[in-house]
Amino acid sequence: MTENVSSRERYRAQVRADIKRHAWEQIAEAGVPALSLNAIAKQVGMSGPALYRYFASRDELITALIRDAYRSLADTVRAARDAGAGVPGLAHAIRDWARADPQRYLLIYGTPVPGYRAPDDTTAISSEVMSVLIDACAAEDVGEPPTPFGTHLETHREWAGGHPAPPAVLHRALSFWTRLHGVLSLELAGHFAGMKFDPDLLITEELADLAGR
Amino acid sequence: MTENVSSRERYRAQVRADIKRHAWEQIAEAGVPALSLNAIAKQVGMSGPALYRYFASRDELITALIRDAYRSLADTVRAARDAGAGVPGLAHAIRDWARADPQRYLLIYGTPVPGYRAPDDTTAISSEVMSVLIDACAAEDVGEPPTPFGTHLETHREWAGGHPAPPAVLHRALSFWTRLHGVLSLELAGHFAGMKFDPDLLITEELADLAGR
DNA sequence: TGTGATAGTTAGAAGCTATAACTCAGCGAC
DNA sequence: GTCGCTGAGTTATAGCTTCTAACTATCACA
Numbered sequence: 001m002t003e004n005v006s007s008r009e010r011y012r013a014q015v016r017a018d019i020k021r022h023a024w025e026q027i028a029e030a031g032v033p034a035l036s037l038n039a040i041a042k043q044v045g046m047s048g049p050a051l052y053r054y055f056a057s058r059d060e061l062i063t064a065l066i067r068d069a070y071r072s073l074a075d076t077v078r079a080a081r082d083a084g085a086g087v088p089g090l091a092h093a094i095r096d097w098a099r100a101d102p103q104r105y106l107l108i109y110g111t112p113v114p115g116y117r118a119p120d121d122t123t124a125i126s127s128e129v130m131s132v133l134i135d136a137c138a139a140e141d142v143g144e145p146p147t148p149f150g151t152h153l154e155t156h157r158e159w160a161g162g163h164p165a166p167p168a169v170l171h172r173a174l175s176f177w178t179r180l181h182g183v184l185s186l187e188l189a190g191h192f193a194g195m196k197f198d199p200d201l202l203i204t205e206e207l208a209d210l211a212g213r
Numbered sequence: 214m215t216e217n218v219s220s221r222e223r224y225r226a227q228v229r230a231d232i233k234r235h236a237w238e239q240i241a242e243a244g245v246p247a248l249s250l251n252a253i254a255k256q257v258g259m260s261g262p263a264l265y266r267y268f269a270s271r272d273e274l275i276t277a278l279i280r281d282a283y284r285s286l287a288d289t290v291r292a293a294r295d296a297g298a299g300v301p302g303l304a305h306a307i308r309d310w311a312r313a314d315p316q317r318y319l320l321i322y323g324t325p326v327p328g329y330r331a332p333d334d335t336t337a338i339s340s341e342v343m344s345v346l347i348d349a350c351a352a353e354d355v356g357e358p359p360t361p362f363g364t365h366l367e368t369h370r371e372w373a374g375g376h377p378a379p380p381a382v383l384h385r386a387l388s389f390w391t392r393l394h395g396v397l398s399l400e401l402a403g404h405f406a407g408m409k410f411d412p413d414l415l416i417t418e419e420l421a422d423l424a425g426r
Numbered sequence: 427t428g429t430g431a432t433a434g435t436t437a438g439a440a441g442c443t444a445t446a447a448c449t450c451a452g453c454g455a456c
Numbered sequence: 457g458t459c460g461c462t463g464a465g466t467t468a469t470a471g472c473t474t475c476t477a478a479c480t481a482t483c484a485c486a
Contacts, residue, residue, distance in 0.1 A: 048467090053464060109398075109404070111319040113244045196372075202387065259435090
């Protein structure tokens with residue numbers, strides 16, 4: 001079985017990428033529930049069951065998409081950091097990324113299927129994002145005393161990947177995440193539809209409130 | 214057609230309630246995507262298409278469930294207010310309500326289907342909830358000067374149903390909603406799984422931070 | 427005792443995921 | 457160059473889904 005790895009493997013990878021590309025298109029326009037393997041197969045140019053050579057099941061395809069979404073988010077966040085973005089800059093980058101493809105954000109942070117368990121590597125990527133957020137919060141640290149919740153966090157800091165930031169910084173990073181997600185997910189889900197204020201201003205305000213804590 | 218309204222109508226209403234009850238059970242244990250009209254029909258004791266006498270389509274059933282969920286949330290929030298709950302008490306009531314049936318909360322605030330438009334009365338109930346939140350924030354008002362975002366809100370206050378609260382209060386109510394949803398939705402979706410802190414403490418802290426703004 | 431609305435039935439179309447069994451093309455080994 | 461294996465694709469099919477059509481039986485009322 002020492003066959004020409006590159007040729008067959010390259011083809012395989014390219015077809016898998018093709019499938020995922022069409023899957024994203026379907027998801028973007030009608031959400032995950034409307035994702036049909038049959039329809040994708042036809043778009044790719046093969047007939048139905050052939051697609052199962054590339055993804056063992058619908059769930060496996062979706063899992064691959066989730067993984068890619070996490071990867072894309074992590075790359076975006078890191079790129080923003082490398083470009084010198086502070087806390088507000090990161091928030092902007094994440095919001096732009098989310099708005100570019102709402103269903104991609106919601107695939108990660110939206111309604112989960114009760115039984116579903118995300119593969120371990122996605123949680124690894126997720127904590128990669130978290131660590132960038134903590135770094136950013138640490139960079140703007142002015143040495144506040146630990147909040148009560150901060151000390152509570154202190155005793156359970158495994159989630160930060162052992163990041164050595166002080167409790168107040170961990171707390172700020174967590175608040176950053178939850179506040180941004182709070183506004184962003186409601187915005188993407190269309191719950192601000194009637195009310196015509198600018199969500200970007202609200203986020204800015206939420207983060208400013210965080211900085212001066 | 215001046216028939217015995219009460220008898221037939223009562224039966225109809227009872228069957229509809231039965232159907233919804235089984236639908237909620239399915240949703241609670243496997244989420245909306247797993248909701249099967251066929252399975253429900255068999256559980257209720259009728260065979261397949263009979264269910265379409267009661268709900269014209271799967272979407273219509275789900276819409277009815279969404280409506281009931283909104284109604285239940287509004288009742289919960291109002292009951293908490295009538296019991297004398299302040300801002301933290303309301304947050305607690307909402308969180309308890311959500312944790313009692315996570316999929317019910319996520320049916321309202323989770324990932325929406327791109328094309329779907331919620332019926333108008335649900336948005337009415339939604340603003341009913343909002344007005345209770347604004348009232349609670351107004352009760353704890355100490356007359357802060359309007360925030361910049363508050364004045365921005367001032368010019369677009371239709372969403373508050375014309376509530377006469379000052380800008381700073383509108384702002385606080387909105388922040389209350391987004392902060393609570395931020396923590397709660399991540400909690401319900403299981404994104405705090407690895408990190409073993411207490412979400413309730415984080416919410417408390419987020420709201421305390423809001424009160425002293 | 428009729429009569430019309432309504433609740434239920436079975437049959438079936440069209441779609442889905444997924445499996446089974448098969449054909450055919452291409453690569454490696456001899 | 458030929459043999460044989462591996463893997464990509466096919467069609468057929470099972471079993472599920474939503475939903476429509478056509479039919480029957482029942483129930484309330486005149």
